[in-house]
Amino acid sequence: MAFIDYYKILDIDKSASNADIKKAYRKLARKYHPDLNPNDKEAEVKFKQINEANEVLSNAENRKKYDAYGENWKHGEAYEQQSQHQRASRQRQHSQSSQFDGFGDGDYSDFFESMFGGGFSNRRSSTQFRGQDFNATLQLNLKDVFTSQKQVLTVNGNNIRLTIPAGVTNGQIIKIKGKGGEGINGGPNGDLLIQFDIINDTEFRRDGEHLYKTIDLDLYKAVLGGDLTVNTFDGKVKLNIKPLTQSGSQVKLKGKGFPIYKKDRAFGDLFITYNVKLPTKLSDKEKELFEELAKL
Template sequence: MEFIDYYKILELDKTATEADIKKAYRKLARKLHPDLNPNDKEAHKKFQAINEANEVLSDPEKRKKYDLYGKDWQHAEQFEQQRAQQHNASQGRQQFSGNDEKDFSSFFESMFGDSQYRQAKYRGQDYNAELTLSLLAAMETHQQTLTVNGKNIRITIPAGIENRQVIKLKGYGAPGVNGGPAGDLYITFIITPHPDFKRLGNDLYTKATIDLYTALLGGETTINTLKGKVKLKVNPETQYGTKIRLKGKGFPVYKKEGEIGDLYVTYEIKLPVNLTEEQKKLFTELSKLK
């Protein structure tokens, strides 16, 4: 595995404190976030790299292993186990001496098949990564390419993926030791908030503003959905805070083709401003009729 300098990625040196790491990560994350660089593939790769670096260096245990073992830090426990086994074996070796050498060789040959130590196979370390999606992107089944330790991995993201949902890609983690199986890759999806729509499960919630006259007399208004504009009929005497449901205009259900949630629209009423004298007079007359 090629060595990745996590300190260099975060523009830090090895003496950096936890506060330094946190500050550096936040600074670079704001600069390289995919939502701010939607068409910059290089920025997207760098964003993934700083996430990976932050995940390791912000964890004291992982950082300690990384500083000690470098590119092999994820196999630290396996190396330590092997070191302990070799130490125990060397202690056993000291019990044999002089004319016992032949017996020593026979002893290990009976255990390992020959006079050398047979190395055990170990499963590779699992990888963890985060992938950020916009709410709009999470509505559609699409493909994305991830770069993990210099290797491109093309994945299909089903429509309706949930915020903080984790999927496992078997065998895409660190390679095994001595021919052991590779670890797995766990991807956590981060769905960024939308300024106009709130998602709860498979339903979406939004607000629509209508003017006072439409609210009182009824009429039509056009609202935005994540799939385009929709024209709505407004009933006469619609009250502030009235909520309506648009069936099937919400979020697709994860891995259930054709199933879609609903969109709930809450009406807000915009009062007229900068009234003319004539308008004020008319509203005054209306207030007297009350």
């Protein structure tokens, strides 16, 4: 696969800060998102490259390896470990060779091969290394995580199917074992770490499994009471407003909040705060009635 310049993909400099990377990723991810570019293969490829670039550059360790090793960044740690191992082996050989001054170069090699059955190079090449962990950011709307759903995530050109449980939170990271980089010399694969970026474009404020909402009450409803139909996250409910309801008072709708992560059919609560709105205009009759009330 051809080398991809992740900095160029995100249109940022190598000196870009983490905030710059996040800002660039969000801007481009929204621009090329498949939902906004249906049947656009070029946009789909671009979207995959943007996600791949963000996976690497948003992780401090991976970015450091990418800057140091370029297209071979995934195996940078393994190369470094191998290099350290080779340096240590050469130092040991140099130290041991001083004890066998009677051997020539050929004798020296034969001697150690007879001791270790095939030489040092074969032993080093069989060392196993665990594959690199991959990091991915998945951007979803709050409505998307109200119910469990299946997604196909493209990481380094591979399609990974996963089920996202309802109730995941913004910034939460889940691990998919063995879906990271391939191990070296038969070592285990790394893991895939997915961080969720939840966008709340609703009228509700979320705090864990609880939801919060403010609704306006006209003065007459607040004073006299009555019924009011309001929207919850998954439908409408009818509230009974008590007479003389004060602005800022709050009611709790049990079980009308957000799903609790990995707890089947368990929900938080919805808290509704009333905001009493005063009339901005009064008819002559209304003014007259208020004046009579004031005298009482």
